[in-house]
Amino acid sequence: MSEPIDLKKSLNLPQTSFAMKAQLAQKEPEIIKKWDSLNLYERIIQKQKGRPTFILHDGPPYANGHIHLGTALNKILKDFIVKSRTMMGYLSPYIPGWDCHGLPIEIRVDQLLGDRKKEMSVIDIREECRKYALKFIDIQREEFRRLGVFGDWKNPYLTMNPGYEADILRFLAEFFASGNVYKGKRPVHWCLHCQTALAEAEIEYKEKKSPSIYVRFPLLSDLSDRFPQLRGKKISVIIWTTTPWTLPANLAIAFHPDYEYSAAETGSEVFILARRLLPVVAEELSWGSYRELAVMTGRDLEGLKARHPFINRESVFVLADYVTLDDGTGCVHTAPGHGYDDYLTGLAYGLDIYTPVDEEGRFLAQVERYAGLNVFEANPRIVSDMQREGTLLRQAEVSHSYPHCWRCKQPVIFRATEQWFISMDRNDLREKTLEEIKKIRWIPYWGEERIANMMKSRPDWCISRQRSWGVPIPAFYCENCGYILADEHITRRVADVFEKHGSNAWFEKSASELLPPGQKCPACGGHRFKKENNILDVWFESGASHGILGKSPELPWPADLYVEGHDQYRGWFNSSLVIGVGARNGSPYRTCLTHGFVLDEQGRAMSKSLGNIVEPGEIISRHGAEILRLWVAMLNYKEDARFGQEILQRLVEAYRKIRNTWRFLLGNLYDFRPDTDRLPAVELLWLDRWILERARQVRQRVIQAYEDYEFHIVFHSLYNFFTVDLSAFYLDVIKDRMYCSGPASKLRRSGQTAMFLVLGNTLRLMAPILPFTADEAWEAMPDFKDKAGSVHLCSFPEEGQPWLEPETMQKIERLLEIREQVQKEMEKAREARLIGNSLEARLVFIAPEEVFDLLEEYRADLPALFIVSEVEVKPAEGGKLTVSVGRASGQKCERCWNYSPSVGQDPDYPAVCERCARVLRYEMKI
């Protein structure tokens, strides 16, 4: 009756349906289907109704292209947060959003339409854009869902939804109401050929030949008070430029405040230029010799004036940080209407944004000599005129990178045009925003400094774009007198129209249909109006996304949290904040959390040219979304995140370890009915209580880490617990007890109780990170009263009471140290071919008093603890604990593989030890 095969059958070996091979790529989609059929997201929301809210407001990705690793990182992080806050007990709805309008889609659609566009109306083109956006929303939605992200995917917010468009205008109305909106000039890239403004994305840089000229501006101010040596001299400032045609618009010369400038005499004249460039320029201008008469800083020159080289006008000396000594003279010709830096400097000094050039690039009538001339054609004329007048010091030609129109390939110019702005300073918007920044919690902390620096230096917000795929700026122009009709009330009225009909209404309806009936021009009484043909900057649209909040108590404003990459300090965090402060008098977010960018294995940015781009879809189809999620959990995402083959390999291995640990726990619970078999705490063995106490400590750390958004601590804590505490120690040690004890014995039930609790707790703690696997394992768990249909309907485990006194924990810690010592000794014995399996060993401790007492206290459990067959403990007089390893005595029990002198003593069960014989006789059902 004691055939070996039967003995094996008498063991309680693990059994489970939870497969070792995860096959995530196949299984994950099935799990998503299960979640869908459960209506899981809705059920979670339903279950949490009435709980305090935690709102993570989604920043809308652009509805263009497939998701990349960075988008995946972002959405997975958000999902960690939403799932963990939910399991902490919050009502944490997640409404995903998409940014739908804007240039990238319009350009793409433009390309797709080609010549067909010419016959299409604005409405038709906008419809094509809309379809294009919807297509990618669908694609991205599926990609996000595939990552295991929970959210209201059926009702996302889209910036092109009528209701959303209305909200945008209502925010704009607030800015009108506070008087922060104004119309002003600003230089933009302008294509003379296409007669249109171009965005940076529509610019191609190509080599172009331009004139390179040095020009003299005769000094009007007197420097002789401060520099007597200059008294009576003929002094000029030298500038260098490659765009002679912008000279008619020159209003200033910029100097760097801190650089040194020389007044150098050559011949009978004195020239001012940067001291460090003096030798270079002297060479360029073929000065045979020169003499430095004075040295001053840029700061010394501020406010002085020179005469324009060919127009009877002054040019004022200003300071600017962007002045460099890379080329030129360190004295920079400044035309506020024709350069962005020039423009900012112009604003700072209150200069006119002077742009005497029309849409076709011709000088306006007011420009003497060159009126009507195309600017590029004017270049040689201006040069030769200056030469004649002696203000030209040198001319040459340079080849440099110059912006060209993407469509017609012609060189473009910078030209100030009328644009709509939000003033940062009229109503202290900048100051208020800076105050608000201090109240926000920034994670990482340096985000505060970063965004504050930007807010301090950002210019007024140019909110208009000369495009059609977006939300129109609801302004009207009197056809009679040109009066601009744009205010809070009209904006609100148009918002109401958009609410019903969408922003297409702007193009479908006439001005009189959009305006209040009988609207007259306040200036001239006229009643015919033209509609504005500019649209809003899309940053204003996405920055208005917090408009979806505050409409119900379950989705309150402001949000608790915004989470995006750190590029958004200038982008969405910035625009959202300005709109929040400007229109709602406060920040739309309480906490702002940023993550880094995804880099390749060497730490370089992923780019097409480097060919190092990793597609999330590729990882998912080969390894599963869980692997990507594990990657996000492993990282300190606040810094830039690397991804590559080795990292992937580590992830796959880590996943297997976690999965196998859960599998082993499940395998040992196949016959455990929690409701009836679970033992109360007092009946649990000390080792089982120890693992539960360790699990409790880990729970503490993990929950705190979730609170702090420190997911890598969650992962590393749990993973260490899995590998060190569970796999390498506890689960290894209790195998004998689990396999060989009577199936329903207290010994086994005690272990099963601990395993059941550890499994349930770790599944819930890990559920936000590994939602697929945790749920799969949850299903495989034995059924019990009130067991939820999904782990995602559970809360995190409660803290609970300690399972063991700290003193006992310390004693066990000491035993674990001894265990390490034992393992080192056993390894030596193994090398010496004395033992193989540790059960072949017999340990003899020679222990000084204190350790002796400890070992005696745990005497009975020592063989199990060290997984050996025999342990002897002898006292020693002082000294250190020593352990020696020998062969265990007796025969090998064929059932439990322990060595024991008792093997063979029981005639009924001759092949087994005393313990196994007892189990077989009394504790087996068969």
Added chain:
RNA sequence: GGGCCUAUAGCUCAGGGGUUAGAGCGCCCGCCUGAUAAGCGUGAGGUCAGUGGUUCGAAUCCACUUAGGCCCA
């Protein structure tokens, strides 16, 4: 050129003036074959990016440099 950030073992992370810098994974070697495309053990891996400074003492504080990242120009 400017603002902000990063650099600790092959990988992912700890440590933030005071013994010989830690963990897990990976790697080497071995054990087991009742978690088996699993499990266990031993061991080897580090000029804490570099240089200079502060200090009795620096991976840690400061400056600069190098390499990288984001944003802006």
